[in-house]
Amino acid sequence: MxxxxxxxxxxxxxxxxxxxxxxxxxSELDLDMLDKKDHARIHFKRVNENTEREVxxxxxxxxxxxxxxxxxxxxxxxxxxxxxxxxxxxxxxxxxxxxxxxxxxxxxxxxxxxxxxxxxxxxxxxxxxxxxxxxxxxxxxxxxxxxxxxxxxxxxxxxxxxxxxxxVREPEGLKLPSAKTGVTAAETRMALALIKQMTGTFDIAAYKDTYSAALMKVIENKAKGKKLPEPKLRVVHKQTTDLMEQLKASLGGGAASKTAKKKKAS
Missing domain, CATH: 2.40.290.10 (Ku70; Chain: A; Domain 2)
Known part of the structure; x- marks a missing residue:
């Protein structure tokens, strides 16, 4: 060091x-910028704007x-x-x-x-x-x-x-809701229940940069000439615009239960 x-x-x-x-x-992968035509590396040069020569x-x-x-x-x-x-x-x-x-x-x-x-x-x-x-x-x-x-x-x-x-900038021009815009007491109780269900002791070691690892697998597969499947977003449950229904689904089998399973597994 x-x-x-x-x-x-x-x-x-x-x-x-x-x-x-x-x-x-x-923790991100070190990616180089390349020319699309021949994959030659792109270099940035310090050029004098008057002479157009590298300095x-x-x-x-x-x-x-x-x-x-x-x-x-x-x-x-x-x-x-x-x-x-x-x-x-x-x-x-x-x-x-x-x-x-x-x-x-x-x-x-x-x-x-x-x-x-x-x-x-x-x-x-x-x-x-x-x-x-x-x-x-x-x-x-x-x-x-x-x-x-x-x-x-x-x-x-x-x-x-x-x-x-x-x-630190002031948040000028942002359209923000007031503290209790349209929020009902029942929705607040449900949100608090979801927070309680997902509460645990913070352990930084439990969190990894999984995207870089997944991207490395893509790179390795492409290097081997393997055809990559079209990426698809997995739908966990049918989306609804009803906030209460979203909270109920989260408590019943969504994000909260997934977090609990991960804790048990670890």
């Missing part, structure tokens, strides 16, 4: 040297269009905007993690201490566990500021990236 950022955690006057690692990886990476710089004229920025300029944030995850608040709305959550990162930071790292980890708190901080990586929640996870500390408030 290779670190993607090196710096330190700022905890009051305590400095904890750390390395940051990506904690997630995609090598070492000749590419970043710039901001300021009043119609580009201001070119280099690494020193990015660091000068906030030298501290390019080198430190500065913790400026502690709170209960439950206070943070889930809509703000993004990417998680593993944090590994340097040898000199092992003791303060362990101290912060145990203090957060005992206090049942999370630390809020920010840092700059790849020329962008990230807001993070620092919290214990298993035997380590992780930094869970969260969005800034201005990055």
């Amino acid at each position: 290779r670190s993607i950022w090196t710096g330190a955690i700022g905890f009051g006057l305590v400095t904890i040297p750390i390395k940051l690692y990506s904690a997630v990886q995609g 090598p990476w070492e000749n590419i710089v970043k710039g901001y269009n300021y009043n119609g004229k580009y201001v070119v920025l280099d690494d020193k300029d990015f660091a000068a905007a906030s030298p501290e944030k390019t080198q430190r995850i500065e913790l400026f608040q502690f709170c209960k993690e439950s206070e943070i709305d889930s809509i703000y959550y993004e990417t998680p990162y593993f944090l590994e201490p340097d040898k000199s930071g092992s003791k303060p790292y362990a101290l912060l980890r145990s203090a957060l566990e005992d206090a049942e708190m999370a630390g809020i901080g920010s840092f700059v990586m790849r020329n962008k500021e990230h807001l993070v929640v620092l919290k214990p996870y298993k035997n380590m500390l992780i930094a869970q990236q969260i969005r800034f408030q201005e990055e």
Whole structure:
């Protein structure tokens, strides 16, 4: 595993040297884009719009269009905007993690201490566990500021990236029903019964990316020249527009009973 950022955690006057690692990886299949005619791979090139010639990476710089004229920025300029944030995850608040709305959550990162930071790292980890708190901080990586929640996870500390408030859009223009639009008391009781029937202890290990596995089977069959059957959606029960009938069917032999069977099987 290779670190993607090196710096330190700022905890009051305590400095904890750390390395940051990506904690997630995609489960989807790696598909290449091909030319339909000869199946040659498609490459994207960085082309100068004036000369239409390809530009090598070492000749590419970043710039901001300021009043119609580009201001070119280099690494020193990015660091000068906030030298501290390019080198430190500065913790400026502690709170209960439950206070943070889930809509703000993004990417998680593993944090590994340097040898000199092992003791303060362990101290912060145990203090957060005992206090049942999370630390809020920010840092700059790849020329962008990230807001993070620092919290214990298993035997380590992780930094869970969260969005800034201005990055979450307001749901303007959406046509949404009011809280109780046309919902009867009987339908509510039936829905609650369905929820109760499908309630269980959450176990993330029980859920797999089954689509990627199924797609891999399609790929293997096509590679062997096997003719694939036409896909058909299986109708579980006759569809009805009556909400109460849908709820009754769900409770009697639909989604709820399927979930129960899966739990017993596992």
